[in-house]
Amino acid sequence: MEGAVSGSMAEGHGGGGRPRGYSVLMVVRHHHGISPYETAYGFSRAVRVGGMIHVAGTAPVPAAGQEVADGAYAQMLRCTEIAEQAIEALGGSIADVVRTRMFITNADDAHDVGRAHKELFGGAAPAATMVVVDALLDPQWLVEIEVEAVVS
Helix, strand or coil: CCCEEEEEEEEEECCCCCCCCCEEEEEEEEEECCCHHHHHHCCCCEEEECCEEEEEEECCCCCCCCCCCCCHHHHHHHHHHHHHHHHHHCCCCHHHEEEEEEEECCHHHHHHHHHHHHHHHCCCCCEEEEEECCCCCCCCCCEEEEEEEECC
């Protein structure tokens, strides 16, 4: 199921300057990545609703047969690689990213994670948050990222 995209139709009501009671049909598309937690816990790597792409918390899950990347910088690069694949599968690009949220387990890694963030998202200059958390799901993970993009 790696890289799978599925879709459905959803009816939206009002909002966006439309009169109350006005309905619009939107396409909802889902992208499923390689994390075993997606199937186990029932979520998608990313979901596109209209022009918005929401990428779930993305950890440095290694490709089959590989180990978790060593160090926060390398892990951030892996997280972003996974998120970028999801965004592209749903018709967007890194240039469309408007918001990122970074979760790190050690404040001392902030510089390395921030440096990787700037290299990868600097051109898009998204709104960003970095938060230090006690732990992530896998004790080897030092960073996890959420990403939102708006596709025109």
